[in-house]
Amino acid sequence: MISGRGSNMEAVIKSVDQGLLNVKLAVVISNNPEAKGIDVARKYKIPVYVFEIKDYKSKDEYEKAIVKLLYEYEAGLVALAGYMKIVGPVMLRAFKDRIINIHPSLLPAFKGLKAQKQAVDYGVRYSGCSVHFVNDTLDGGPVILQEVVPVDIDDTEETLSSKILKYEHILFSQAIKLYSENRLKIVNNKVKII
Ligand code: GRF
Secondary structure (H helix, E strand, C coil): CCCCHHHHHHHCCCCCHCCCCCCCCCCCEEECCCHHHHHHHHHHCCCCEEHHHHHHHHHHHHHHHHHHHHHHCCCEEECCCCCCCCCCCHHHHCCCCCCCEEEECCCCCCCCCCHHHHHHHHHCCCEEEEEEECCCCCCCEEEEEEEEEECCCCCCHHHHHHHHHHHHHHHHHHHHHHHHCCCCCEEECCECCC
């Protein structure tokens, strides 16, 4: 699921194309009709659907429609690749422990929006990215993988974002690979890699 540029989605598609990741990318869903990632997904001939919350009576109804489509495609895992909406109870229930997200910070630091700006503003020496399971706490689900990225004193939100993004593109596919190989087990809110 995407909302914007779709570079993480494209990195996953490329991993599949290169045979590094043995999964089928069933469907791409965007909540934003203007998302650049829609064209990217089409370029790779992956079915794309747009669901806009404003077309539904409630967020529950919006998510029910998405869940219906995901079931039709027999999706096993929902990968949030820059999906900018909070996942609600309908999706969480339908895909319990089967939704993952990529976040551009070392969680639990710098949750929410503009994580890279938060890191630059704070003046941390290291930031990075995290892939985590999604639960009902914002950016708070069990962490699957993280990568550390040093922050230079001269870094801006833009330079740090592009440094982190390179690692995101590797980490997201790695997490999906582990999931697809059944190697992730949540025990006491922590992820064991088997
Ligand atoms: C990434 O930085 C991701 O960590 C965050 O949103 C951004 C999405 O970028 N959740 P893209 O759409 O994958 O290029």
